Amino acid sequence: MSRIAYVNGQYVLHRDAAVHIEDRGYQFSDGIYEVTAIYKGRPVDNDGHWDRLERSLRELRIDMPMTRGGLDLVAREVVRRNRVRNGIIYIQITRGVSPRNHPFPKDTPPSIVMTARHGLGSKPEVAAKGVSLISHPDIRWGRRDIKTVSLLPNVLAKQAAYEQHAYEAILVGPDGMVSECSSSNAWIVTKDGALVTRPLSNDILGGITRKRLIDLADAEGLRVEERSFSLDEAKAAREVFVSSTSSFAMPVVRIDDSVIGNGHPGSIVTNLRARYFDFLESASGPLWYGH
Ligand SMILES: Cc1ncc(COP(=O)(O)O)c(C=O)c1O
Structure with missing residues (x-):
């Protein structure tokens, strides 16, 4: 065809x-x-x-x-x-x-x-094992909230990740704070189980999946903190994950040389990913193809 x-x-x-x-x-x-x-x-x-x-x-x-x-x-x-x-x-x-x-x-x-x-999403084995990130300087412009086709810094960051056999590049500002990833939003889970992701501003793209995951986390009774976090805080976090339209909520088990948690996908992201699949299954919007 x-x-x-x-x-x-x-x-x-x-x-x-x-x-x-x-x-x-x-x-x-x-x-x-x-x-x-x-x-x-x-x-x-x-x-x-x-x-x-x-x-x-x-x-x-x-x-x-x-x-x-x-x-x-x-x-x-x-x-x-x-x-x-x-x-x-x-x-x-x-x-x-x-x-x-x-x-x-x-x-x-x-x-x-x-x-x-x-084709949507990675093979289930990828999420089951968890992925690695490399850190990369965020050299983008001041309006990252607009989804422009101007993606050169994102392309360079993603290429650096691929060359180092990593799934994504986590982008870090000159102040050491994480903005997001080259094509996904970044999240951490703190030691006491709170989900943290950067608040909406001109610094990040407001991910549609990010928003959906916040709603699903709320419904699960999880605490969500929309605040900035540093690369160091991410490396020491209990769990890390990234979110996007095609990765859903993807567990991260390594950033650069730092192993996250026990090196396996954490229970909170694993549960949240399952809730995201429930949401996909329950979708009642218009059917565009099939029956
Ligand atoms: C820079 C960036 N951040 C975040 C996202 C995630 O957004 P969404 O969940 O709407 O796919 C994307 C998706 O392409 C992106 O390019």
Whole structure:
């Protein structure tokens, strides 16, 4: 079966899909994106992803290319045409195509691309064993709360992690405090069992999974503290984990040369991950593919 992409109003073969060389996303990384999981044919936390997409666009003063209902319709069609039951949908919107010049172009419609891919999350063995992180300086700009396609520092950090056979890079500011990871939010569990993650601000991306896990933790009666923590505190924590649309809640058993806890996934993250799967199973949103 051929993969299908949506590009500016048309469904085209993925291998032929293209945007213009003067698309501002290509030339200035002047655009935003979203990634939504599809679980058993349903989008996960769909409203949260559309809310964040609208906010990212608003912050960059890029017009919505269509209504939210329109976005829903196209996303559903891309998922359906690619027969994705478990996977992700990727949505990218840029300020459009215009002769290269820094100021915003006038009367230029935004460009929109959507693709869908099969496969969601790592193999169960990965979470069962836990993953390692490397620490890396956070060299990103001051608006990390906007989900822009401008991901070069994230790419460099993730590459450093891959080269050291680590799952993720945990990003650390000049003050020694952790912001998040290259493509996920960072969490620790303190000795007395509190979950700690950095509060929302311009310093981190407000993860949709982060928000969902806070709600699930609350429902479990766990204490959640939204505060900053240092790399040293993370290395000495009882448990560490990362969260994202495709990793859910992923246990961490090592940061650099420091073993976390007893070197195995902790009980709190293991339980929280199970609750996240319960949430995925209980999803009652619209069915985009299958029955
Ligand atoms: C920098 C960064 N932080 C956090 C996240 C997690 O966000 P979400 O849970 O919405 O996938 C991502 C996801 O791509 C990310 O790129």
